[in-house]
Amino acid sequence: MNREELISKWLDNNLNNQEFKAFKNLEDYDELVKLNNNLQAFKADNYDTSKELENVLSAIKSKKQTSTQWFKPLMRVAAILAVCFGLYYYTTTLDTKISTEYAQKTTIELPDASSVSLNAKTYLAFNKKDWKHEREVELYGEAFFKVAKGSSFKVKTTSGIVTVYGTQFNVKQRDNYFEVICYEGLVGVTYNSQETKLKPGDSFLIIDGKTIAKEKENRIMPSWLNNASTFISLPYKTVIAEFERQYNVEVNLIDIDSEQLFTGSFAHDNIDVALKAITLPLPAKYSKSNNTITLKGE
Amino acid sequence: MGKQLHENICEEHLFSSIFNKHAKDLHNFLYYKFGNLLNPKDKVQEAFIKLWENCAKISPEKAKSFVFTTANNLMLNEVAHQKVVLKHQQTKPKMSTNENPEFLMQESEYNDKLQKALSNLTEAQREAFMMNRVEGKRFKEIAETLGISTKAVEKRIYGALAKLRKDIKEL
Numbered sequence: 001m002n003r004e005e006l007i008s009k010w011l012d013n014n015l016n017n018q019e020f021k022a023f024k025n026l027e028d029y030d031e032l033v034k035l036n037n038n039l040q041a042f043k044a045d046n047y048d049t050s051k052e053l054e055n056v057l058s059a060i061k062s063k064k065q066t067s068t069q070w071f072k073p074l075m076r077v078a079a080i081l082a083v084c085f086g087l088y089y090y091t092t093t094l095d096t097k098i099s100t101e102y103a104q105k106t107t108i109e110l111p112d113a114s115s116v117s118l119n120a121k122t123y124l125a126f127n128k129k130d131w132k133h134e135r136e137v138e139l140y141g142e143a144f145f146k147v148a149k150g151s152s153f154k155v156k157t158t159s160g161i162v163t164v165y166g167t168q169f170n171v172k173q174r175d176n177y178f179e180v181i182c183y184e185g186l187v188g189v190t191y192n193s194q195e196t197k198l199k200p201g202d203s204f205l206i207i208d209g210k211t212i213a214k215e216k217e218n219r220i221m222p223s224w225l226n227n228a229s230t231f232i233s234l235p236y237k238t239v240i241a242e243f244e245r246q247y248n249v250e251v252n253l254i255d256i257d258s259e260q261l262f263t264g265s266f267a268h269d270n271i272d273v274a275l276k277a278i279t280l281p282l283p284a285k286y287s288k289s290n291n292t293i294t295l296k297g298e
Numbered sequence: 299m300g301k302q303l304h305e306n307i308c309e310e311h312l313f314s315s316i317f318n319k320h321a322k323d324l325h326n327f328l329y330y331k332f333g334n335l336l337n338p339k340d341k342v343q344e345a346f347i348k349l350w351e352n353c354a355k356i357s358p359e360k361a362k363s364f365v366f367t368t369a370n371n372l373m374l375n376e377v378a379h380q381k382v383v384l385k386h387q388q389t390k391p392k393m394s395t396n397e398n399p400e401f402l403m404q405e406s407e408y409n410d411k412l413q414k415a416l417s418n419l420t421e422a423q424r425e426a427f428m429m430n431r432v433e434g435k436r437f438k439e440i441a442e443t444l445g446i447s448t449k450a451v452e453k454r455i456y457g458a459l460a461k462l463r464k465d466i467k468e469l
């Protein structure tokens with residue numbers, strides 16, 4: 001066996017007795033042993049496996065905790081976002097409500113180019129979100145609509161439903177009073193599940209459940225838009241009711257028949273002129289005290 | 299191939315047994331290859347933490363090569379190919395009784411030479427040689443640890459020995 005093979009076997013700790021003797025007799029035996037002995041001093045640091053395992057496990061556990069530490073605030077943010085989104089969704093799908101008080105008028109734009117003018121003491125509601133599918137408003141009171149072209153437009157009132165095919169019309173719904181006047185286009189009125197179609201100038205009027213025929217309307221818009229109320233052969237009580245709404249007053253009638261028909265008009269901006277306008281034709285006298293007005297027949 | 303007992307190593311006792319089996323070998327491998335400056339203990343810890351984080355994807359058979367590769371890469375990321383200097387332990391083996399000053403000086407000189415010669419070995423030579431000489435591992439075991447053939451291990455170790463002896467004589 002040659003020298004190289006012996007050294008190689010020695011390196012592999014694989015020498016048998018005989019070979020070991022041969023190895024000992026090699027001239028570089030002493031040198032190899034010295035080298036080997038001195039090499040032991042370069043041994044790696046002692047590695048305490050169980051201690052290091054503990055370190056690793058605790059490091060893993062603390063990492064896990066930090067992973068839950070970011071999870072918690074994330075959940076908080078998510079919760080806030082959820083609430084915000086919910087609130088946003090709720091408010092945007094909520095009906096838009098507009099109402100006017102006594103002696104107040106307003107004009108609003110609907111989600112498309114349509115517009116509505118509200119007379120005093122009127123409530124209007126519509127849904128912005130559903131507007132694309134269904135143009136529908138709820139109305140209590142009196143309003144003038146200018147409807148943009150498009151799909152059908154509905155005005156729901158407690159008395160009946162007004163379906164719009166055209167563009168301009170007035171709806172007035174008060175206690176026991178329901179009137180629709182068409183100014184332009186075509187309007188359908190459903191009352192007691194019967195639909196009546198109104199052409200421009202036509203009007204539909206129900207007082208105390210009775211249909212009342214009216215003359216052709218020849219104005220292009222309702223008079224209240226010009227700050228005046230006009231009545232043609234209407235019961236005096238409807239005139240008084242409108243007067244109360246426009247001036248926010250209470251009117252008492254003495255010796256006056258509230259059912260008698262009245263034709264005339266009053267302005268919305270001057271109470272004295274208006275009072276004269278509604279008392280002179282009867283004839284009657286009026287007296288004012290605070291918010292109460294007393295009309296006395298002569 | 300026998301049927302696998304466990305598909306992954308996400309259980310702590312399984313993880314611990316793998317650690318006990320390979321951590322020391324890994325540490326020594328890193329130490330002899332890269333020296334002490336880059337803190338092999340930390341790299342072992344990091345590699346095993348990475349093993350745990352990926353435990354669902356790694357079968358027990360793959361765990362060893364995973365930690366070795368990971369730790370080696372962690373080292374390589376840091377090492378700027380600086381010279382590796384193995385630390386000389388102060389606890390000298392007490393071989394001789396005649397510790398006169400001259401002998402001590404000779405010893406110290408010899409150790410300095412040895413240290414330099416070790417630094418001059420290639421990484422591949424040094425890791426195999428030190429595992430063999432200092433840890434007392436057989437060629438076959440080293441071959442398994444490093445994932446190379448026994449013949450290659452023998453060549454590396456023999457080559458390392460020859461180089462060391464040459465360097466020591468010359469220095």
